[in-house]
Amino acid sequence: MNNVPTPQSRASVLLHVCCAPCAPHPIELLQQQYRVTLFFSNSNIAPRDEYLVRLQHVRRLVSIYHLELIEDEYDHTAWLEHVRGLEDEPERGARCVACFAFSLRRAGEYAAQHGFDAFTTTLTVSPHKATEKIFAVGQRFANFLPLDFKKQDGYARSTARARQHHFYRQEYCGCEFSQKRHRQSA
Numbered sequence: 001m002n003n004v005p006t007p008q009s010r011a012s013v014l015l016h017v018c019c020a021p022c023a024p025h026p027i028e029l030l031q032q033q034y035r036v037t038l039f040f041s042n043s044n045i046a047p048r049d050e051y052l053v054r055l056q057h058v059r060r061l062v063s064i065y066h067l068e069l070i071e072d073e074y075d076h077t078a079w080l081e082h083v084r085g086l087e088d089e090p091e092r093g094a095r096c097v098a099c100f101a102f103s104l105r106r107a108g109e110y111a112a113q114h115g116f117d118a119f120t121t122t123l124t125v126s127p128h129k130a131t132e133k134i135f136a137v138g139q140r141f142a143n144f145l146p147l148d149f150k151k152q153d154g155y156a157r158s159t160a161r162a163r164q165h166h167f168y169r170q171e172y173c174g175c176e177f178s179q180k181r182h183r184q185s186a
C-alpha cells in the first residue's frame with residue numbers, strides 16, 4: 001500500500017506574496033508538502049503604477065508555476081490611514097510592523113473564510129525584514145505557519161530564479177516613505 005499523499009490529499013496553504021522575485025524559493029519549498037495558492041495583498045505599494053507592475057510579474061510567476069492567484073483589493077488610502085502617525089519611522093520599525101499586520105490580517109481572514117489549512121508569507125525571505133517581527137504579527141491570526149524562508153539560502157535561491165525568469169525587481173520596499181528614503185540615499 002502506498003502512503004505517499006497525492007497532491008489532492010495534501011494540506012492547503014495560502015501564501016501571501018509580496019512580489020515575484022521573493023516568491024520562487026517559498027513556492028518551491030511549500031510545494032513539497034502543500035497545495036499552494038498565492039494571495040497578492042499589497043495595499044502598501046505606491047504609486048499605483050508600481051503596484052500594477054509588481055502584480056503583472058506575479059501573474060507571470062503563477063503561470064510559470066501553474067498556481068492559482070487570488071488578487072486582493074488595492075486600497076492604499078486605507079493602508080495610509082492604518083499607518084497614520086508612523087510615517088517618519090525608519091524601515092524595520094513600527095510602521096513596517098503595522099504594514100505587515102495590514103496585509104497578514106487580510107491573508108489570515110481570507111484563509112479562514114475559504115477553508116485553507118494554513119497561511120504564511122514570502123516576506124520572511126528578504127534579508128531587509130526582521131523574521132521575528134513578521135512571526136509576531138502573523139501569530140496574531142489563526143493557522144499562521146511561521147516559516148523563515150531566509151534559511152537554506154532562500155533569498156539567493158529566489159534571486160537566481162528571478163533572474164532566470166526576468167522578474168521585475170523593485171528599487172524600494174513598497175510605500176511612498178520607503179521610496180522617498182531610497183531617492184534621498186541614491
Ligand code: SF4
Nearest residue numbers: 096099173174175178
Ligand atoms: S518600508 Fe516596506 S514594510 Fe515598511 S511600511 Fe513601507 S512598504 Fe511596508
